[in-house]
Amino acid sequence: MTTRWFGARVQRMEDDRLLRGKGRFTDDINENGERALETCFARSPFAHARIRSIDVNAARAVPGVVAVYTASDLPFGATDLPILIPHPNLTHGRTQRCLASEVVRYAGEAVAFIVAETRAIAEDAAELVEVEYEPLPVVITPERAARAEHLVHDDVPGNVAAEMKQEVGKVDTALTASPHRKTLRLRFERGASAPMECRAVWARWSAQERKLTVYDSTQSPTSIRGGLAVLFGLPESSVEVIAPDVGGGFGPKIMLFYPDELLVPFAAMQLGRPVKWTEDRQEHFTAVNQERGQVHEVEVGFDDEGRVLALSDDFIHDAGAYTPYGIILPIITAGQITGPYQVPNYRVRFRDVYTNATPTSPYRGAGRPHACFVMERTLDAIAAELGLDRVEVRRRNLIQPDQFPYEVGVAWQDGNKVVYDSGDYPALLERAVAMLGPRPSGDHVGMGLGVYVEGTGVGPYEGAHVQVLVSGKVVAATGIPSQGQSHATVWAQVVADELGVEVTDVEVTSGDTRRFPWGVGTFASRGAVTAGNAMGVAARMVADKARRIAGEHLEVDPGDLELVDGQVRVKGSPGRGMPLAAVSVLANPVRYAFGGGTEAATQFTARSRPGPPLQEGEQPGLEATGYYSPPGSTWASGCHAAYVRVDPKTFRLEILKYVVVHDCGRVINPLVVEGQIEGGVAQGIGGAFYERLAYDDEGQLRNASFMEFLVPYATEIPPIEIDHIETPSPLNPLGVKGAGEAGVIPVGAVLASAIEEALGVPIREMPLSPLMLYELTEARR
Amino acid sequence: MRVNGTSYPAPIDSRRLLSDHLRHDLGLTGTHVGCEHGVCGCCTVLLDGAPIRSCLMLAVQAEGHDVATIEGLAQDGGPLHPVQQAFHECHGLQCGFCTPGFVMSVVGLLKQNPNPSAHEIDEGISGNLCRCTGYASIRRAVERAAELSKK
Numbered sequence: 018m019t020t021r022w023f024g025a026r027v028q029r030m031e032d033d034r035l036l037r038g039k040g041r042f043t044d045d046i047n048e049n050g051e052r053a054l055e056t057c058f059a060r061s062p063f064a065h066a067r068i069r070s071i072d073v074n075a076a077r078a079v080p081g082v083v084a085v086y087t088a089s090d091l092p093f094g095a096t097d098l099p100i101l102i103p104h105p106n107l108t109h110g111r112t113q114r115c116l117a118s119e120v121v122r123y124a125g126e127a128v129a130f131i132v133a134e135t136r137a138i139a140e141d142a143a144e145l146v147e148v149e150y151e152p153l154p155v156v157i158t159p160e161r162a163a164r165a166e167h168l169v170h171d172d173v174p175g176n177v178a179a180e181m182k183q184e185v186g187k188v189d190t191a192l193t194a195s196p197h198r199k200t201l202r203l204r205f206e207r208g209a210s211a212p213m214e215c216r217a218v219w220a221r222w223s224a225q226e227r228k229l230t231v232y233d234s235t236q237s238p239t240s241i242r243g244g245l246a247v248l249f250g251l252p253e254s255s256v257e258v259i260a261p262d263v264g265g266g267f268g269p270k271i272m273l274f275y276p277d278e279l280l281v282p283f284a285a286m287q288l289g290r291p292v293k294w295t296e297d298r299q300e301h302f303t304a305v306n307q308e309r310g311q312v313h314e315v316e317v318g319f320d321d322e323g324r325v326l327a328l329s330d331d332f333i334h335d336a337g338a339y340t341p342y343g344i345i346l347p348i349i350t351a352g353q354i355t356g357p358y359q360v361p362n363y364r365v366r367f368r369d370v371y372t373n374a375t376p377t378s379p380y381r382g383a384g385r386p387h388a389c390f391v392m393e394r395t396l397d398a399i400a401a402e403l404g405l406d407r408v409e410v411r412r413r414n415l416i417q418p419d420q421f422p423y424e425v426g427v428a429w430q431d432g433n434k435v436v437y438d439s440g441d442y443p444a445l446l447e448r449a450v451a452m453l454g455p456r457p458s459g460d461h462v463g464m465g466l467g468v469y470v471e472g473t474g475v476g477p478y479e480g481a482h483v484q485v486l487v488s489g490k491v492v493a494a495t496g497i498p499s500q501g502q503s504h505a506t507v508w509a510q511v512v513a514d515e516l517g518v519e520v521t522d523v524e525v526t527s528g529d530t531r532r533f534p535w536g537v538g539t540f541a542s543r544g545a546v547t548a549g550n551a552m553g554v555a556a557r558m559v560a561d562k563a564r565r566i567a568g569e570h571l572e573v574d575p576g577d578l579e580l581v582d583g584q585v586r587v588k589g590s591p592g593r594g595m596p597l598a599a600v601s602v603l604a605n606p607v608r609y610a611f612g613g614g615t616e617a618a619t620q621f622t623a624r625s626r627p628g629p630p631l632q633e634g635e636q637p638g639l640e641a642t643g644y645y646s647p648p649g650s651t652w653a654s655g656c657h658a659a660y661v662r663v664d665p666k667t668f669r670l671e672i673l674k675y676v677v678v679h680d681c682g683r684v685i686n687p688l689v690v691e692g693q694i695e696g697g698v699a700q701g702i703g704g705a706f707y708e709r710l711a712y713d714d715e716g717q718l719r720n721a722s723f724m725e726f727l728v729p730y731a732t733e734i735p736p737i738e739i740d741h742i743e744t745p746s747p748l749n750p751l752g753v754k755g756a757g758e759a760g761v762i763p764v765g766a767v768l769a770s771a772i773e774e775a776l777g778v779p780i781r782e783m784p785l786s787p788l789m790l791y792e793l794t795e796a797r798r
Numbered sequence: 799m800r801v802n803g804t805s806y807p808a809p810i811d812s813r814r815l816l817s818d819h820l821r822h823d824l825g826l827t828g829t830h831v832g833c834e835h836g837v838c839g840c841c842t843v844l845l846d847g848a849p850i851r852s853c854l855m856l857a858v859q860a861e862g863h864d865v866a867t868i869e870g871l872a873q874d875g876g877p878l879h880p881v882q883q884a885f886h887e888c889h890g891l892q893c894g895f896c897t898p899g900f901v902m903s904v905v906g907l908l909k910q911n912p913n914p915s916a917h918e919i920d921e922g923i924s925g926n927l928c929r930c931t932g933y934a935s936i937r938r939a940v941e942r943a944a945e946l947s948k949k
Contacts, residue, residue, distance in 0.1 A: 028886060035894030036882040038828020038868035042895065045827035137813065213832045213840055213895040213929050264830070264895025265929050298833040501893030501930045688889045692935055696892065699932030723837035723927070730924040731933040760932075 022510035022520045023751075026688040030521065031505040040262045043217035043234045044295045053219060053291035054083055055136040056281065059129040059146040060304070061121035064157070064373040064716020065169070066150035068119060073129055075145040081138035083288060085146070086130045086280065088118035093248060093279070101273055102343035107179040110340045111170050111371070115276045121150070122169055122338035123375050124716055125303025127276045132284050132292060155373045155716040159312050159333040162370035169338060169371035178336055179344045179369040183351060185426035186362030191327035195318025199398055203313040204782040205387040205765075207335065207710040208703075209305075210380040211728055212500070214264020215296035216305060218277050220285040230257045231282050234264070236271035237538030239496045242530045244273050245282055253534065260498030260528035267700070268379040269306040270500065271540050272341060302721035307710060308346065308380035310335030310372075311387045315395055318362075323399050323410040327362035330354055330391060334369045335377065342378035344369050345430050349384030349472070352427050352435045356392045357442040357468045357654055358414040365427065373716040379540060381700060382761045385471060390783055393467045393766035397773065407770065408450055411468055415442045429650060430541075431475045437652040438754075439744045442468060445678045449656040452676040452738055461665050462673070465771030466658040467763030472650040473681070473755025474546025474746075479536045481551040483512055483559050484640035487605075487613040489583055489598030491516060491523040493555070495548040496536025498528020502544055502757060503689040508552045510685055511751065515556035516563075517580035518597065535644075542755025545685060546651055550749045555643030563600045563639060569626070570595065570603060597639075604639040606630035651746040651754035655679040657698070657763045661771040668787035668794075670706055670772070672735040679739065682746045682754035690756045691739050697760015699734045705765040707733065709784045799860045801826065802870025809857035817841040819857035820867060828868040828898045832927070839926030842899035843867050849906035849925070868898035871905070880946035881905050881939075890939030892930035900926045904940050908947055914940065 034040055047053075059076075073085040088094035098112045117126050129146045133139035154167035162169070162176045169176055192198060219232040229251065235241050238258040246253045263270065272278075277294045285292040296304065311334050318327040334347040347367040355363055400410040416423050418441045425435040446468055456464060481495045493512050499505070509523035516523075526532045527548075528539075536548070560580050567585040568575035571593065579588050586594025602618045610616035617623065623630070631637060660673040677694055684690050707727040711719045720726045745752030769780040778793040799806055801824060809819050815834075820826045820843070832840035834853045841852040844866035852865075871879035878886065881904045891897040900923060907914060907922035914922055919940045928936060 029889065031894070032886045032891060033878070035891060035897055036868075036878060036885055036901065037872060037874075038826070038898050040828070040894050042827075042830070044831075045821075047825070047827075211929060213838060213893070213927060214830070215832070262894060264832075265893045267929070298835065298838075499893075501891075503892070692889050692892060692931060695932035695934045696930045697932070700929065722835055723833050724835065728838075728927050728929065730927060731920045731937065732924045734933050736937075737932065737934060 022513045023685055025510065025686065027506055027510055027520055027686055029503050029506045030509060031503065042214055042262045042264055043219055043232045046219045046232045046261065048221060048291065051291050053293040054132050054134065054288065055139055056130060056132050056292060056294040057136060057139040057143050058127045059131065059143045061117065061124060061126045061128055063121060063150050063152055064124045064155045065153040066121050067153060068117065068121065069149040069151055071128065072147040075147065076131060076142040079138060079142040079145065081134040082131060082142045083134065084132040084284060085142065086116065088114060088116040091115060094118065098274055098341060100343055101341055102345055104179070104343050106181045107340065107344050109173040109178045110343065111173065111178070112341050113339050115279050123373055124718065125375060130280045132288065155714065157372055157374060157712050157714060157716050159310055159335040159370055159372065162372045163333050163368060169373055173371060176371045177368050178340045178371055181344070181351065182366040183427045184364040188327045188329050188362045188364040191362035192316060192318040192329065195326045196320050197402060198316065198318050199402060201315045201395060201398055202781060203315060203391055203394055205309050205311045205390060206784060207307050207310040208380065208708050208784065209302065209307050209710055209726065210267035210269050212265030212267055212270065215298060215301045216270060216275065217295040218281040219291065219293040220282040221291040222286040222289065224289065228255050228257065229282055229286065232259050232261055233278060234270055235260050236266045236498060236500065236540055238498055238528050238530055239534065239536045240273055240538060241278060248279065249286065258530050263498060263500040266500035266539065267381040268383060268540060271538050272306060272378060298723065299721050302726070303375055303718055306378040307337065307375050308377045309387060311350065313391050315391060317395050317399065319399050321403065322413055323403050323405050324413050325358060325360050328355065328360045329364045331366045334367055335372050336369045337372055337374045337376035339376045340369065341376055346377060346379060346384040348428060348430050350388045352429050353385050353388035353470065353472065354391050355425055356389060357416055357470050358392065359416050374712055381697065381758050383541065383758065385762045386704065386765050389467055389469045389763045390766045390769065393763065394769060397770050407466065408446070411446055412443065415446065415468070417443065429472060431650060433649050435472065436649060437470060438746050438748050440652060440654045440680060441742060441744050442654060444742055445654060445656040445680060448740060449658045449676055449678045452678065452740060453658045453660065453674060457660055457673050459662060461775045462660060462662045463771035463773065463775030464660055465767040465769065466656065467766035467770065468656045469654065469763045471542060471653045471759050471762060473542035473653050474647055474651040475541045475543055476647050477537060478644050478646035479547035479551045480533065480642060480644040481548060481555040482533055482640065482642045483552065483555040484638060485516065485559060485597055485601040487598060487601045487615060489596060489601065491518055493523060493552060494526040494532035495551060496528070496530065496533045497539045497544055497548050500539065502539070503686065504544065507545065507685045507689055508549060511549055511552045512556040515553060515560050516597065518583050542757040545753045546647060546749060546755055547645055549685065549753055550645035550751050551643055553751055554645050555641050558641035558643050559639060562604065562641065563597060566603050567595055567600050601639040605637045645749065648748055651682060651748055653681045653754040653756065653759055655759055657767045659767050659771050661768065661775060663772055663775045663790065668790040675735050676738045678742065679759060680742045680744055681756040681759065683743055683752040684741060685753060693756045694739055694760040695737050697758065698737050698764055699729060701761040701764025702734060703729045704761065705768045705784050706786065709786065799863055799865055801865045802867060808861055812858055814857045815853055816855040816857045816860050817852035820852060826867050826869050830895055830898060832896065837927065839903060840896050840899040842902045842926065844902055844906055847909065849903045868901060881943040884939045884943035884946055888935050888939040888942050890931065890936045896926060896928045900928065900936060904943055908944055912947065913944060
């Protein structure tokens with residue numbers, strides 16, 4: 018394959034409309050100019066309460082209110098929502114119902130749904146929904162959940178949804194034999210992904226066509242479509258789900274289902290009018306899944322040189338009130354704790370416990386920032402104990418380049434075992450240390466570093482459709498949507514290379530089931546690996562077909578043809594060939610020419626050859642549908658290092674230098690990958706120092722606004738220096754690995770390491786804040 | 799009120815926010831709403847040439863004023879405004895949701911200060927949140943926009 022576009026800094030094709038204000042986000046949808054009914058929820062103010070009664074009469078009586086739904090008004094009101102990813106260890110999985118009618122288990126759980134002529138009327142009516150609650154004891158924090166003084170679900174003993182224990186080697190024996198042992202208790206608190214666009218759903222039911230059309234700011238329109246078809250008893254072909262422009266996702270926009278994803282389509286079908294719901298920011302803070310709450314008890318055994326001999330980690334994962342996403346998060350954490358390091362004896366047990374807080378599901382990093390924090394904090398503790406250099410301790414423990422494929426031996430989120438496909442971790446470390454350079458002068462300056470791996474590109478599969486139009490332009494589509502990952506550009510690069518056309522001649526549609534109905538979703542840094550390779554597969558099928566058709570027309574062996582500059586031509590004699598556009602015409606034998614050069618494919622003009630016009634086994638059109646299903650995850654990796662200064666009076670954090678060396682295999686577009694990393698690091702800095710979801714003992718989120726949940730502005734984010742190394746993945750044809758989440762993963766570990774050195778106080782918790790650093794320093798005095 | 803140079807009738811609903819009026823009454827959905835409490839800056843428009851948050855202002859308060867939104871910066875099909883062009887060249891946007899607000903803030907910033915220093919750029923965009931880019935590419939875009947604006 019030629020590599021003209023692959024690897025180039027191609028500027029984005031999706032930019033123009035977004036820059037002109039012509040983007041189309043779900044709240045912008047106004048199909049056919051029909052004004053949609055607007056909606057809002059009445060949500061529980063209590064984190065745990067029994068519902069004694071619900072009275073919606075006053076709400077229904079408000080002029081302009083069209084409908085008010087409670088659980089008893091819904092045919093699916095008594096059905097638990099699905100557990101998306103069942104697992105044998107999830108012995109006590111529980112999910113919520115679309116609308117609560119018996120018990121609410123987190124503040125913000127939906128109780129009633131109001132449909133009105135305007136949002137303002139709907140909100141006024143929501144205030145009039147009378148719910149009599151009987152408050153129940155509230156369980157907040159994973160530690161208290163594990164103590165089980167109160168239960169979140171009456172029928173879940175100990176609040177434990179799942180427990181899982183894995184061991185590689187003989188940990189107790191190895192710990193006993195270790196010259197040095199150390200224990201650490203490490204804590205990670207909840208954060209929020211906080212995309213700039215809150216969630217939204219718009220739906221319309223056409224009774225004549227029996228067709229349901231749904232716009233949803235989801236990361237998985239194909240799954241939503243499947244679920245709606247089952248729920249409403251429709252064939253999938255009667256349900257269209259489109260994720261239009263989506264304003265950031267970072268994980269929590271993939272769920273089946275948030276209540277609105279069922280209620281908006283349901284109301285549209287019931288009422289015969291388009292219905293929309295747009296979340297507000299305060300609502301987003303409690304209604305949308307969160308992540309990161311974990312508590313780890315670590316014991317490590319190591320030798321005099323700082324080599325890890327055995328590691329045991331017993332951790333509790335804060336599931337929140339329900340487990341719709343199964344136990345993927347703690348499985349990922351357990352699978353990634355040892356990271357890029359050789360740990361010959363490793364034991365991990367986790368308990369996934371219920372709390373009266375918003376449910377959890379993956380948020381960019383998904384279990385990995387905590388895993389990285391655990392391992393890197395442990396290595397820093399070893400270095401401190403032995404008086405060794407922190408870089409040297411990492412050097413001595415890293416997996417070496419000749420050890421791939423490297424089997425860690427524990428379970429992975431795709432049902433396989435954790436097996437690293439390729440990498441060069443020592444090269445990452447050495448380059449990052451070199452880039453970081455000499456230590457800046459001054460007091461209260463610290464250096465931090467972290468090395469990480471990231472399992473990316475999980476299956477099961479994605480697909481793509483690629484078609485060369487009779488104009489020679491190319492259209493391509495895949496099922497997974499974009500929330501800013503530049504799909505329309507990077508997949509155009511993949512396709513353009515295979516077909517020998519200009520990248521601007523390829524138009525990509527993603528996340529629209531009308532164009533491509535199969536697939537899984539955008540999550541787990543999997544787009545480039547799964548959909549990217551599917552694009553490559555489909556485009557190669559189209560190229561092969563073009564060679565077959567042109568070969569017959571030119572009376573040349575297809576193997577002697579190449580696709581270059583929009584032509585299919587004979588290798589070595591560029592004058593002999595035909596335009597790809599003309600091949601597209603010939604690919605579809607027609608009786609009636611319809612313009613665009615198609616007269617060349619009618620019966621009296623097309624080249625005569627024996628047999629039927631459409632050869633046996635051939636399909637019309639210069640198009641193909643291809644799929645890619647990965648055999649296992651691809652493992653990206655990287656090293657971050659930083660110098661920080663902490664003001665000893667205000668405890669303000671100043672990041673003096675931040676460097677990243679990153680390996681995501683072959684890079685399709687450096688511009689895009691660097692953007693992903695820069696954004697990830699910024700999100701990591703927010704998550705490490707500014708963004709903590711502060712629940713009080715009553716389960717009330719005390720900082721449910723951007724006034725108090727401090728997403729960093731430009732003034733908090735330093736310039737970031739980035740370098741790449743490329744160890745291609747042997748698992749897929751493009752040699753790519755995922756890049757979406759990497760930037761965020763080690764940031765907490767890096768900043769903890771640096772702040773610990775800057776202030777001389779042990780850091781055992783994330784996220785930090787000036788107040789916490791003050792308290793730690795005071796406690797030290 | 800005049801929006802992008804065109805006069806529109808006064809808003810009917812006295813409680814209507816300027817952001818909602820632009821989006822839902824005038825169909826100018828390029829102005830986005832990210833928090834509705836004046837922190838994220840997604841809804842930034844220019845009022846008589848200066849950046850303001852349209853979610854913190856009632857539509858009726860804009861009566862008699864000039865409002866400029868993202869849609870008015872470049873003609874349909876025509877070349878992009880220098881600030882838009884700079885965001886494109888520097889990969890200053892990913893999901894594009896915060897982008898109209900940033901672009902309008904930067905248009906306002908460069909009007910006041912055509913040669914901002916690095917520090918002034920950070921201050922100038924520190925009323926807008928972006929969750930995708932980490933701001934590095936936006937800083938580069940502002941520098942590039944200052945260059946392009948001089949041409």
